[in-house]
Structure formats: C-alpha cells, structure tokens
Amino acid sequence: MPRTVTVSAPEPSNLATGGIFAIRRSRAPRLPRAGSTTSGRTLPYWLVLPMVVSIGLVFLYPLVQMTVSTLFVTGADGSARFTLAPFVDLLGSRRGWDLVARTLRVATVSTLATLVLALPITLWIREAKPRLRGVLIVIMLSPMLTSDVVRSLGWVSILGANGLIAGVLRFVGIEPPRILYTEAAIDIGLTQIFLGYMVLSLLSSALRISEDLVNAASDLGARRLQILGRLVLPLCRPGMIAGCAIVFPLAASTYVTASLLGGTSNPVLGTELYLSAITNLDWARASAVGIVLFILIAVVVAAINLLGRVATSEVQR
Amino acid sequence: MTAISATAGPPDLACSPGAADSRHRSESDGHLRLEKLSKHFGDNSAVTDLNISIAKGEFVAFLGPSGCGKTTTLRMIAGFVRNDAGAIHLDGRRIDTLPSRRRETAMVFQDYALFPHMSVFENVAFGLRMRKIARAETMRRVGEALELVQLTGTEKKFPKELSGGMRQRVALARAIVVRPSVLLLDEPLSNLDAKLRKSVRDEIRAVHDQVGITTVLVTHDLEEAFSVGDRVVVMRGGRVEQFGTPQQIYSRPANRFVADFVGHTNLLEGSWEPSATGARFVSRAFDVATTEGPDRTTTAVYTIPPSNIRVSTDVARPDSDIVLRGTVISSSFYGASYGITARVGDVSLQVSMVTGAGAAPEAWAGREIWLHWDAADGHCVRA
Numbered sequence: 181m182p183r184t185v186t187v188s189a190p191e192p193s194n195l196a197t198g199g200i201f202a203i204r205r206s207r208a209p210r211l212p213r214a215g216s217t218t219s220g221r222t223l224p225y226w227l228v229l230p231m232v233v234s235i236g237l238v239f240l241y242p243l244v245q246m247t248v249s250t251l252f253v254t255g256a257d258g259s260a261r262f263t264l265a266p267f268v269d270l271l272g273s274r275r276g277w278d279l280v281a282r283t284l285r286v287a288t289v290s291t292l293a294t295l296v297l298a299l300p301i302t303l304w305i306r307e308a309k310p311r312l313r314g315v316l317i318v319i320m321l322s323p324m325l326t327s328d329v330v331r332s333l334g335w336v337s338i339l340g341a342n343g344l345i346a347g348v349l350r351f352v353g354i355e356p357p358r359i360l361y362t363e364a365a366i367d368i369g370l371t372q373i374f375l376g377y378m379v380l381s382l383l384s385s386a387l388r389i390s391e392d393l394v395n396a397a398s399d400l401g402a403r404r405l406q407i408l409g410r411l412v413l414p415l416c417r418p419g420m421i422a423g424c425a426i427v428f429p430l431a432a433s434t435y436v437t438a439s440l441l442g443g444t445s446n447p448v449l450g451t452e453l454y455l456s457a458i459t460n461l462d463w464a465r466a467s468a469v470g471i472v473l474f475i476l477i478a479v480v481v482a483a484i485n486l487l488g489r490v491a492t493s494e495v496q497r
Numbered sequence: 498m499t500a501i502s503a504t505a506g507p508p509d510l511a512c513s514p515g516a517a518d519s520r521h522r523s524e525s526d527g528h529l530r531l532e533k534l535s536k537h538f539g540d541n542s543a544v545t546d547l548n549i550s551i552a553k554g555e556f557v558a559f560l561g562p563s564g565c566g567k568t569t570t571l572r573m574i575a576g577f578v579r580n581d582a583g584a585i586h587l588d589g590r591r592i593d594t595l596p597s598r599r600r601e602t603a604m605v606f607q608d609y610a611l612f613p614h615m616s617v618f619e620n621v622a623f624g625l626r627m628r629k630i631a632r633a634e635t636m637r638r639v640g641e642a643l644e645l646v647q648l649t650g651t652e653k654k655f656p657k658e659l660s661g662g663m664r665q666r667v668a669l670a671r672a673i674v675v676r677p678s679v680l681l682l683d684e685p686l687s688n689l690d691a692k693l694r695k696s697v698r699d700e701i702r703a704v705h706d707q708v709g710i711t712t713v714l715v716t717h718d719l720e721e722a723f724s725v726g727d728r729v730v731v732m733r734g735g736r737v738e739q740f741g742t743p744q745q746i747y748s749r750p751a752n753r754f755v756a757d758f759v760g761h762t763n764l765l766e767g768s769w770e771p772s773a774t775g776a777r778f779v780s781r782a783f784d785v786a787t788t789e790g791p792d793r794t795t796t797a798v799y800t801i802p803p804s805n806i807r808v809s810t811d812v813a814r815p816d817s818d819i820v821l822r823g824t825v826i827s828s829s830f831y832g833a834s835y836g837i838t839a840r841v842g843d844v845s846l847q848v849s850m851v852t853g854a855g856a857a858p859e860a861w862a863g864r865e866i867w868l869h870w871d872a873a874d875g876h877c878v879r880a
Contacts, residue, residue: 274736300686395577396610401598410623414614 221225236452243474250467266468279469282478283448286363287480290370293423297371298378298423303412305379306386315385324376331356332440335369336360361443368496374430385419386412421488428484429477449473499561511554528553528711529558529574529679533583536569543569545735547583551728554710558726562758565753566735567684567715567878574729575604575681582851585676590698592834598627603672608688608699609664617667618652622844642674645704651728653758662693667880673708680705682714686721698725719759723747731755753798753880761800762847769797769877782841791879808837809867817869821846824865828858837861839868 250266270276323331338344339359346356359365389412397407420435435450444450447455449469457466517740527550531536534547544566551557560568566829572578574585585593592600603624611620618623625635642647646666656664667683672680686694702725716722722729723743731746741753750756756764763798769790776790778799785799809815823841835858837848846868849856864872 390608390610392606392608392610395575395597396604396606398597398610398625399575399577399602399604400624400671402623403598406627411612471565 237450240312244469246467250464250471253464266464270465271470275408277288279447279449280472282363282446283432283450283473283476286366286370286434286438286448287428290374290428290431291368292379293367293371294375294427294443295420295423296482297375298382299413301375301379301414302386302416302419303384303408305383306389320379321376323372328373328434332369332372332437333338335365335437335441338369356494359443361445363442363446365441366434366438366446366448368440370431370434371438377426377430381423381426382419384418384422385416388413420486421484425481425484425488428480432477432480433473449476501732510532513527525738527551528588529535529573530586531570531837532572532586533584534570534580534585536566536573536578536580540758542735544573545581547737549740550736551711551713551774553711554709554723556702556714556727557730558722558723558728559715559730560726560758561715561732562717564734565732567717567730567732570732571604571681571683571715574679575602576600579833601678602681603675603677603679604683605665605672605685606634609656611664611667611671613656613690615655616652617648617654617659620656620667621671621674623671625767628675638646638674639670640872642670642830644677645673645707646670646700658765661689662697665689666700669704673704673710678711679710679759680710684716685714686716686718694721701725701843710760723759729874731758749876750878752878756798756800756878762803763801763806765798765799766880767877768794769796769879782821783876784873785819787872787877797877798878798880799875799877801846801870803836803847805874806846806848806868807849808848809840809869810861810864811867812851815867815869818874820867820869823868824879825858825861825863828861831858835859839866841868 251262251263251264253263253265254480271280301320305313305320308316338345339354340346340416341358343360344361349356359368391409394407400409433450434448436453438446438448439451439454442451449472453466453469453473456462456469507626527549531547531549535542536544547566547570549557559570569578573580573593576595578594582594584591587601587870591629592602592774600880615623617641621639622635625638630638631846640649643652647667648663648666648670651659651667654787657774659667665688669685682701686698689697691877697809698721701714705725709743714725716724716843718868723746726743728740728742728749730740731751732756739755741749746755747759750759753764765780765782767778769787770779771790771792771794772786774786776787778785778797780799805817807817814820821841823839823846826840826845828838829836830852833852835850835852837850837858839846839848848868850856872880
C-alpha cells in the first residue's frame with residue numbers, strides 16, 4: 181500500500197513532491213523527507229517527549245507531591261484537610277528561624293568566599309601559557325571528581341580536635357581552638373567544595389578578554405593594577421554573577437557537609453529536612469522545610485540574576 | 498618634509514634605488530630609528546637586521562606578504578614584543594628597553610580592541626585618565642579627537658552599537674587624543690568592507706596631515722600602502738627588500754620580488770653583463786644598454802610597464818631604442834583602456850593602450866605589430 185505523500189511546496193527536481201502522483205503511487209514508498217509527511221511534522225515533539233517525561237517525573241511530580249503532602253493532612257477518617265500547620269510549626273518557632281538564618285549565613289559566606297578565592301586563581305590561570313593553563317585547570321577541577329561526602333569527611337580529619345590543624349598548633353605550643361562542629365567549619369567545607377564551580381564560571385569570562393585588549397590598555401599608559409581594576413575585573417562581572425547564581429543554591433541546600441562539619445548544634449534547612457524525612461518520618465514537616473528552602477533559593481537567585489542583568493548589559497554592549 | 502635615509506635594500510645592487518636616492522642622502526638621525534632590529538620565535542626568524550629611519554611627521558607604510566615580519570616590527574615599536582637584538586630610538590632616546598606604557602607610542606589595532614564595557618567617551622578618554630588629566634581638559638580633548646574623526650555626538654554609545662567603520666574611528670581617536678610621538682596602525686583597513694576602505698584610508702591620511710604626527714602603517718595591500726605612504730618599506734622573510742617613495746619603488750624596483758609584488762606584469766628573463774659603457778641587458782628578444790650594472794654577469798629581469806610599451810601597426814619600423822616584432826594573441830576592452838597580449842618569440846608581453854581615436858585593437862587578433870619603447874621606459878632588476 182503506497183504511502184500518501186503530502187506536498188508542502190512544489191519542487192520539480194524531486195519526484196516525491198511535485199505533480200506526478202499517478203506514477204508515485206505505483207512505486208514502492210521511499211523514506212519521507214523531514215517535514216514532508218504528517219508524522220514528519222510532529223517528529224520534533226516526539227523527540228522532546230522523553231525529556232519532558234523525565235523532567236516531569238523527576239522534578240515536577242516530587243515538587244507537586246511535596247506541596248500536596250504538606251498542605252493537606254489525612255485525618256483518621258481518611259479524608260484530606262487543607263492545613264498550614266507544618267509551615268506554622270516551622271516558621272513560627274525560634275528553631276525554624278534559626279535554621280533559615282544559618283542556612284542563609286553559610287550559603288552567603290561560602291559563596292562570597294569562593295568568589296574572593298576564585299578571582300586570583302582565575303587570573304593566574306589566565307596569565308599562564310596555554311599549555312600550562314590546561315594543566316592548571318585540570319588540577320583545579322580534579323577535586324570535583326570526588327563526592328562532597330568524601331571531601332567533607334576529609335575536612336573532618338583536618339579540622340577535628342585530633343586533626344591536622346590541631347596537631348600542628350599543639351606542636352608549636354598553641355592550644356588549638358575548636359573548629360570542628362562550629363558554623364565556621366561548615367563555611368570552610370562549603371567554600372572548598374564549590375570553589376571549582378566559581379573558578380569555571382569566572383574563567384569563561386576571563387579567557388574571553390583578548391590579549392590585544394590588555395595591550396591596548398597598556399599602550400595607553402595603564403599599569404598592571406589599573407588594567408586589573410579597570411579592564412579585567414569589570415569584564416569578569418558576568419562570570420562572577422553566574423558563579424554566584426550557581427554556588428549559592430548548592431551551598432544553601434547542603435546537608436552532608438553541614439551535618440558532618442557542623443554537627444547537631446549547627447543545623448541548617450538541609451539537615452532539618454533529612455532529620456524530618458528519614459529519621460522522624462514526618463513527611464509533612466520535611467516537605468514544608470523543602471518548600472521554604474526552595475523559595476529562599478529562588479528569591480536569592482532571582483535577585484542575583486537581576487543584579488547580573490544590569491551588570492551584563494553594561495559589559496556586553 | 499622628508500629626509501631620505503641611506504639604507505634601502507641589498508647594497509650590491511648598482512642599478513638599485515639606493516644609488517638613485519643617494520643624491521638626497523642626509524645625515525639626520527630620524528625621528529624614529531630602527532637599528533639592526535631582529536626577532537626570532539624559536540627556530541623561525543621573524544625579523545632580521547632591520548635598519549629603517551623615519552623622519553618626524555612622515556607617514557611610512559610597511560608592505561609585504563603575510564609572515565614577512567611587518568606586524569612583528571610594528572609590535573616591537575609599540576612594545577608588545579621584545580626585540581632580540583638591535584635597538585629602537587625615538588627622538589634620540591632609546592625606547593626598546595621601556596615598557597609599552599612609557600613609550601609615547603599609540604596603536605590602532607587590527608580588530609580595534611575597544612573596551613567593550615566602556616562608552617565611546619570613556620574609551621577615548623582612557624589614555625588621558627591614565628595620565629591623570631583634569632576633567633575639563635579631558636572633555637575638551639576628547640571632543641576635539643571625536644570631531645577630527647567625525648564622530649561628534651556618539652560619546653554615550655557603546656562599541657557594540659557601532660559599525661566597523663565607526664569603531665575604527667573611535668580606535669583612531671583613542672590613539673591620537675594622547676598626542677603620541679608615533680602613531681601605529683596595524684592593518685587598519687583589512688576588517689572593513691571594500692566600499693569603506695577608500696574613504697577610511699583617505700580619512701587616516703587626512704588626520705595625519707592635520708595633526709602632523711609620525712605614522713607607521715602595516716599592510717599587505719599594495720594600493721593602501723602606495724596611496725597613504727610618503728615612503729614604503731617592502732618586506733619579505735623578515736628583511737627589507739626596498740625602502741623608498743611609492744614612485745621610486747614602482748619605477749625602479751630593487752629586485753624581481755618587489756617588481757612582481759608591485760604589479761609589474763612584464764618581466765623578461767635575461768642576463769645582465771658589465772660592458773665598456775656601463776652594462777648591458779641581454780635576452781633572446783632584445784639587448785639594451787643600461788647606464789649602471791653589476792660587476793659580474795648575473796641573471797636579471799627586465800621590467801616594462803604595460804602602459805609604457807608603444808604599439809604600431811605601420812609597415813615602417815618605428816624609431817625607438819628597443820623595437821620588437823610580435824603577434825597579437827588577444828585584446829580586451831576595459832572601457833577607458835585596452836589590454837593587449839602580444840607574443841614576441843617565446844615571451845608574452847602585456848600592453849595597455851588608452852582608448853583613443855583611430856586605434857581599434859579589438860580587430861587585431863593574429864596581426865603582426867611593432868612593440869617599441871625607449872630605454873628610459875624600462876628597467877632591469879637583479880633576479
């Protein structure tokens with residue numbers, strides 16, 4: 181049974197379209213050109229379907245499910261009742277605000293710390309000869325090949341009471357202060373773990389600054405510091421903004437690092453979520469924590485992006 | 498205005514432009530002097546033993562094919578590349594040991610290198626800001642510079658909003674506003690549309706004439722170099738092949754490479770022999786005496802511009818120094834002129850004839866004609 185061919189535009193050179201239907205139908209069907217059959221026109225949608233399904237399943241469904249489970253409670257009689265109780269419990273309590281505040285603090289401090297540390301690293305990589313540059317980038321990013329669990333455990337052994345730093349300080353006769361199980365420890369761990377993302381983001385801006393641009397500035401009389409402040413740093417702004425927009429959400433959602441390095445006395449929203457869901461099996465509370473964290477991150481990232489749009493439009497004009 | 502300096506091309510060319518120019522030889526040091534300049538990258542020798550002296554206010558074009566070392570030379574003058582040997586002197590002071598920001602040079606880059614995050618005003622004011630010039634004077638000088646390149650009113654725009662030609666003029670304004678001793682231009686026209694090139698070329702020359710600044714321009718385009726340069730340096734393989742005015746280079750090319758590069762289409766092989774009266778060029782087609790020549794017989798090339806060859810369809814032999822009998826192979830009409838290809842023995846000659854009354858070369862195919870010229874019309878160069 182010959183395939184029906186739909187003609188979109190006349191093309192005399194191609195037998196599949198044009199006017200020779202009578203001859204066409206008596207031959208064996210050939211593969212249709214994209215766009216020339218009804219299924220061809222819908223082909224793009226079929227190709228996108230797997231991605232839509234997986235995003236729906238993995239992201240949207242849990243989000244909806246989480247929201248539903250926190251906003252509705254099933255009573256003893258099996259009926260669902262709308263309630264804001266988990267949110268009230270969370271945000272109405274002192275503990276709740278403590279969680280929000282600490283989460284914001286560690287995320288902000290570690291994001292800014294990665295920014296401050298990544299800038300000289302990026303500039304150093306930029307100055308290096310191309311061959312050395314590749315090596316430096318690999319060295320810089322290789323820690324990201326290990327999971328943050330492993331890296332957090334590593335910090336435990338460095339920052340602990342019997343760890344590396346404590347040992348060195350005792351050796352020189354100083355009584356080591358407590359670092360592990362403080363908020364500072366979480367800051368340190370988060371900074372190191374997410375430094376690679378910030379460097380990558382800054383590099384994409386920094387490497388786009390052509391050598392002639394620097395030569396031009398120098399030619400016009402700029403010293404190295406002036407070139408840095410007036411040329412390189414302003415042109416790196418898009419990378420800085422993007423880097424913050426990447427690192428902040430990651431840092432704010434921390435739970436392994438916060439729990440390993442902060443302990444029970446420094447809970448954040450991430451650890452609270454784990455506690456509620458896995459330990460206490462209080463799914464409603466866990467969902468509430470999750471939603472609060474989500475909204476918190478969304479607001480901050482939106483603010484960062486707004487800041488970025490203003491900065492980027494200046495740079496790219 | 499210009500002081501023609503001594504050095505130009507290989508010294509043993511007796512019939513060379515060096516000899517012709519020597520009657521103008523002056524002992525002035527030159528405003529910008531490149532002395533025995535050399536630079537190599539690894540095994541590759543980019544510039545070898547360059548000696549050029551440029552007078553104050555002169556416009557010199559460095560011309561040559563890709564890889565000849567002209568851009569490297571420019572960047573050495575600017576200070577972005579350190580020379581391996583030799584020295585660069587500006588106004589009597591040695592500058593090649595100084596960093597680029599202290600050299601009193603300003604460069605217009607091939608891709609303009611405008612600061613994308615700064616407005617036109619801020620770009621042009623950059624050099625002044627680095628020199629800590631007061632705000633009022635900065636505004637005045639930026640205004641002047643923009644007026645010079647006819648970009649008044651664009652101060653608040655950003656490079657992204659400007660066309661290629663406008664960006665180029667901003668780059669030019671940015672360079673001249675700091676009043677450098679030397680203005681350097683790196684292939685300023687190569688990124689522009691063909692249509693824009695002529696007008697921007699004229700603008701660059703106009704700015705030079707108005708400001709009177711010593712200018713060095715690098716290009717691979719013959720027309721560009723000849724139309725803007727007071728003098729031209731022809732370079733190949735890191736060395737200077739010839740240094741002289743465009744007229745000198747065209748009418749008396751130093752060697753076959755230069756002759757070919759500047760567009761001499763008629764290059765006749767032969768040999769050049771010393772003789773009692775000077776020298777003689779000898780080839781299968783003809784012989785001609787020259788006033789100067791080499792010490793020993795060498796291979797040489799005789800060049801005669803197509804417009805200098807006269808053509809006669811008369812039966813009588815013309816009365817010129819060199820007379821050849823040839824057959825017309827083809828003729829082309831270009832509107833204002835005719836281009837004729839004629840065969841003389843085993844050599845092809847191109848002739849250019851202005852369209853005029855009487856002559857109708859389109860009917861000449863296969864015809865036998867006289868091609869003739871006087872000794873002064875042609876020139877022999879060492880091969």
